[in-house]
Amino acid sequence: MFSQVTSHEAAADHWPPPPSPDLSDEQKELRLEAEREAKRVSDAIDLAISQDREARRSRRSTVGAKVLLLGQAESGKSTILKNFQLHFSPKAFQEQSELWRPVVHLNLVRSVNFILNVLLPSKGASSPRPSSPRQLDDTLRRLCFSLTPLKQVEETLTKRIVGSTILPPIDTAVAYRSRASSVSSSLFINHNSSKECLTFTSLQYHPARASEISIRSGAQSSSWKRNLNLFNRTPSNKQNRLEAEEDAANRRIISACGRDIQALWQHPDVQARLKEEDIHLKDQPGFFLEDVLRIAQEDYIPSSHDVLRARVRTIGPEEHRIFMENLQKQEGGNGCYTTLEEPGVSEVRVFYISFRSGESSAFPTSAAWAQFFDDVTVVIFLAPISAFNQALAEDRTVNRLADSMKLWRMICSNKLLASVDLILLLNKIDILAANLKAGIAFSKYVTSYSKDKPNTVESISKYLLEMFNGLHHQNSPKKRKIHPHLTCAVDTKATSTVIHHIQELILLKTLSETNIL
Numbered sequence: 001m002f003s004q005v006t007s008h009e010a011a012a013d014h015w016p017p018p019p020s021p022d023l024s025d026e027q028k029e030l031r032l033e034a035e036r037e038a039k040r041v042s043d044a045i046d047l048a049i050s051q052d053r054e055a056r057r058s059r060r061s062t063v064g065a066k067v068l069l070l071g072q073a074e075s076g077k078s079t080i081l082k083n084f085q086l087h088f089s090p091k092a093f094q095e096q097s098e099l100w101r102p103v104v105h106l107n108l109v110r111s112v113n114f115i116l117n118v119l120l121p122s123k124g125a126s127s128p129r130p131s132s133p134r135q136l137d138d139t140l141r142r143l144c145f146s147l148t149p150l151k152q153v154e155e156t157l158t159k160r161i162v163g164s165t166i167l168p169p170i171d172t173a174v175a176y177r178s179r180a181s182s183v184s185s186s187l188f189i190n191h192n193s194s195k196e197c198l199t200f201t202s203l204q205y206h207p208a209r210a211s212e213i214s215i216r217s218g219a220q221s222s223s224w225k226r227n228l229n230l231f232n233r234t235p236s237n238k239q240n241r242l243e244a245e246e247d248a249a250n251r252r253i254i255s256a257c258g259r260d261i262q263a264l265w266q267h268p269d270v271q272a273r274l275k276e277e278d279i280h281l282k283d284q285p286g287f288f289l290e291d292v293l294r295i296a297q298e299d300y301i302p303s304s305h306d307v308l309r310a311r312v313r314t315i316g317p318e319e320h321r322i323f324m325e326n327l328q329k330q331e332g333g334n335g336c337y338t339t340l341e342e343p344g345v346s347e348v349r350v351f352y353i354s355f356r357s358g359e360s361s362a363f364p365t366s367a368a369w370a371q372f373f374d375d376v377t378v379v380i381f382l383a384p385i386s387a388f389n390q391a392l393a394e395d396r397t398v399n400r401l402a403d404s405m406k407l408w409r410m411i412c413s414n415k416l417l418a419s420v421d422l423i424l425l426l427n428k429i430d431i432l433a434a435n436l437k438a439g440i441a442f443s444k445y446v447t448s449y450s451k452d453k454p455n456t457v458e459s460i461s462k463y464l465l466e467m468f469n470g471l472h473h474q475n476s477p478k479k480r481k482i483h484p485h486l487t488c489a490v491d492t493k494a495t496s497t498v499i500h501h502i503q504e505l506i507l508l509k510t511l512s513e514t515n516i517l
């Protein structure tokens with residue numbers, strides 16, 4: 001069946017064929033040189049093709065996206081941003097966990113000092129509601145005494161995180177409002193020097209946000225992180241060494257105070273006093289008192305969940321760059337990562353804008369905001385739907401949910417954003433659920449919601465979604481799609497599905513805008 005292969009045919013199978021035995025040595029050498037040259041040319045062509053392929057691939061994979069992250073104060077923007085970082089840059093997120101330790105510690109220490117201030121209002125510092133000191137039992141007196149060093153810890157941590165030259169934002173000087181009370185009293189004063197700033201941030205507490213710290217950012221993200229980076233660097237010079245020693249001393253003090261902090265928080269008189277004052281520390285941002293024994297350990301490193309809950313209130317617009325690591329967890333979830341080969345969006349620039357009351361009314365025409373609206377891939381808007389029974393800290397006559405809707409209307413009607421897809425996150429559904437479970441009637445605060453309708457998350461979120469959709473429909477200059485989600489931003493697992501959807505949308509929009517699709 002098969003014919004015999006001749007030696008000539010066999011030779012033809014190899015390239016280049018061996019020189020004919022009839023050739024002279026000189027001819028053989030010329031022939032070999034010609035073949036070497038042909039190979040050089042061929043290799044050069046192969047290299048050029050491969051470089052071209054790589055360049056095309058890298059052009060595709062260096063596409064960037066611009067995301068606007070908008071919402072009123074405390075709507076959960078920073079928490080969603082952290083979820084983005086956790087999802088897209090997990091290695092960088094993990095590497096930065098250590099940076100959040102001083103923030104968690106400061107949140108914790110501020111809660112403790114706030115309680116001490118309630119129990120023993122000092123002359124110089126403001127207490128949430130000035131009242132005469134009460135008789136403390138022996139245990140409380142001992143605890144107050146043993147926890148005194150935490151005042152100093154708060155001061156040094158504040159100085160380090162806020163930075164010595166950065167003033168705290170004055171708009172934290174909001175009127176006091178506890179959750180249920182209708183009483184307000186302005187406790188804050190304008191401070192102009194950085195020295196006073198330290199006193200202000202250290203010793204004065206907002207009763208509704210006792211543990212949080214406010215930082216005015218630069219245009220580039222997180223100047224406070226730069227301060228903390230310095231904090232964590234290797235102690236190479238005298239200043240760094242002093243800072244490292246101060247950090248170690250703070251850790252030791254917090255660690256030594258751990259059990260007493262727990263005892264203070266669990267003391268029945270403390271709980272009774274806070275209740276009497278209508279102060280709900282547990283519901284406040286940056287609340288870590290129930291994790292104190294874990295957090296106070298000297299070698300404590302914040303978990304992802306701690307980082308999500310750590311509260312820094314940043315004032316002013318910020319730009320965050322998230323570099324996509326294109327990583328995913330290996331099956332088995334052993335913490336190892338494998339690189340994905342697929343090209344996609346390599347960088348997401350997130351422009352973060354927090355709107356306080358008053359700013360929203362200037363929103364559509366303000367040149368200050370307009371600079372951020374150019375070339376936007378998607379807008380993510382957060383509405384904290386648990387805030388239906390709260391008033392704005394800035395203006396106690398305005399319901400927070402109503403304010404969120406007003407802001408949403410402004411964004412929908414903005415002409416610069418007319419062609420941009422809107423992602424609507426109805427956030428804090430866990431708090432909404434807890435409030436409803438505690439018997440708070442939604443219809444009492446949102447009167448357009450019939451009393452006969454169920455006071456359940458399902459029914460209320462459906463109603464709110466219709467409201468937000470309706471506002472969009474009435475105000476948007478163009479027809480476009482809204483991508484709504486119900487979220488609990490502190491639940492990374494549940495949020496990862498939402499982030500994944502957002503990622504797909506960003507990819508789709510970016511690639512279609514750059515004509516790759």
Ligand SMILES: Nc1nc2c(ncn2[C@@H]2O[C@H](COP(=O)(O)OP(=O)(O)OP(=O)(O)O)[C@@H](O)[C@H]2O)c(=O)[nH]1
Nearest residue numbers: 073074075076077078079285286314354428488489
């Ligand atoms: N329980 C619960 N807490 C949340 C949720 N989203 C955010 N938080 C918490 O709410 C507080 C405020 O969230 P942030 O993300 O700091 O809010 P923000 O919109 O960045 O606020 P500003 O910086 O003031 O503009 C933080 O303590 C978060 O941990 C949520 O869905 N559920």
Ligand SMILES: [Mg+2]
Nearest residue numbers: 077078313314
């Ligand atoms: Mg924030």
